[in-house]
Amino acid sequence: MFLKTIPVLAVFLLLQVSCGNSDRILAFFPAPVKSHLIIHTAITQALAELGHNITVVTTIPLTTKNPKYRHIQLDGCSIPKNFFNEKVNEGQPFYKQFVSITQVINNCSNVTLQHPKMRQLMAEEQFDLVIMGYFFNELQVGLAAHFKCPIVISFMVQPIRLINEFVGNPMEVSYVPNLLSGADQPMSFLDRLKNFMIVEVLEPVMLYWFANGPQKSLYEYNFPSDKYPSFDEVKKNVSLVLVNHHFSQGPIRPNVPGLIEIGGIQVKDKPDPLPEDIKSIMDNAKNGIIYFSFGSNIQGDILNKEKAKIMFDVLSKLPYTILWKWGKTDYPGQGPNVIYKTWLPQDDVLAHPNVKLFVTHGGQGSIVESLYHGVPMVGVPLFGEQHVNMVNVQKKEYGRHVEFVTMTEETFGNAVNDVLTNTKYRKSVQKFAKLYKDRPMTAKESVVFWVEYVLRHQGAAHLQSPAVHMNSFQLMSLDVIGFLALVGYLVFKLLKLFVCFIYSMCRRRNNMKNKKE
Structure with missing residues (x-):
């Protein structure tokens, strides 16, 4: 009797495993850049191997197709043929490169959301999680609000300002060199001065003027306020950020629990046979x-x-x-x-x-x-x-x-x-x-664990740093410093008045005494 129940039990267990990994995941990778796609699809490969139901949306063909997930390609978003010529051959300054790159990405961000295949997907389907490849396309975080599900961000290199802001990761300007500063730890005074100017002056102007500002306008067009949260609010609901970086590469920096390093995710554990x-x-x-x-x-x-x-x-x-x-x-x-x-x-x-x-x-x-x-x-x-x-x-x-x-x-x-x-x-x-x-978990194991962690805990809101909901004045304690300065000033003024009062009383008493004498 016991032997007869073993096959039934085995089938039951298999069904349980299959059902446990049947979460519907939308992997949205809109940047028309093959090198980015290699990183992002390595994440979906790891999840697909465990049986997750994954739909991958891209704007360019996949380098290698995986029969374990569905692929949808959105045409109409591409990099102009002459885009790289002047950047490569003329040594174009970085700020000019950044302006032209963000213009392409801003257009691409809007085109992909308006594509008929994407509109149909948004109208007819539902997902338990969105994984979004990030490349200055903040407006598409609105997909999580549309599907009413958590969102995970995939990024190709060490975290930059806008990535840190998604999860409240500290900037630590005094000892963490910016990606573009070229400085190494420990930083000299001149390095720290340069780093401060890049992080607190140049970066905010470039990012918010050329990237974040246009993205906000496009967000309000694609996700109108009568149906969706505001642009600022929707960015505060990112559950997890996966960065293709590892601390051994440097720089050494603190990370909040919502930022996970998966450096080398695209590297195979065992190489495939060569042609x-x-x-x-x-x-x-x-x-x-x-x-x-x-x-x-x-x-x-x-x-x-x-x-x-x-x-x-x-x-x-x-x-x-x-x-x-x-x-x-x-x-x-x-x-x-x-x-x-x-x-x-x-x-x-x-x-x-x-x-x-x-x-x-x-x-x-x-x-x-x-x-x-x-x-x-x-x-x-x-x-x-x-x-x-x-x-x-x-x-x-x-x-x-x-x-x-x-x-x-x-x-x-x-x-x-x-x-x-x-x-x-x-x-x-x-x-x-x-x-x-030398790590306790491989990059793929880290991806699988943390993505499934977010799924298990319906977005894992407890991972979120309180810094996400604080403005710059609060983060730098400028409001507290200002309050203490005001209190100190008031105390000083009261002490001054008190001393003046005592002094005047003493002087009056002396004057009266002198008159009597």
């Missing part, structure tokens, strides 16, 4: 491989031809096999040791023991994968935070960086040869790789 042609090339490279990639957004034909030729001339003379992700046309040259590919599985390539050097643009995702696999780098930063990323890489002796606009054959060649021949770079990066991997 046969790539595997054969890498296995048979006698002196090793130099892997060259400027990320998912930069194709070779975008690069200045003179600078591309410089890099080719240096690399083609080396006794290494050059595996170069370039594109389909306009190769900078042909050499027996140079192999061009339109696409390469970067994480799997870097995991191969024959890789001696990674020539990279310095995107955070690429740096993380290189560090994880212990491969030293030569960085040629092109735009955004890549310059600061590579400055930090060089400071920590994980590699060297060369500025693209001013690059010569000599500067690029010296950097490549130095990293290839000086063992300090490989030793430093492999030492860091051990630190980076």
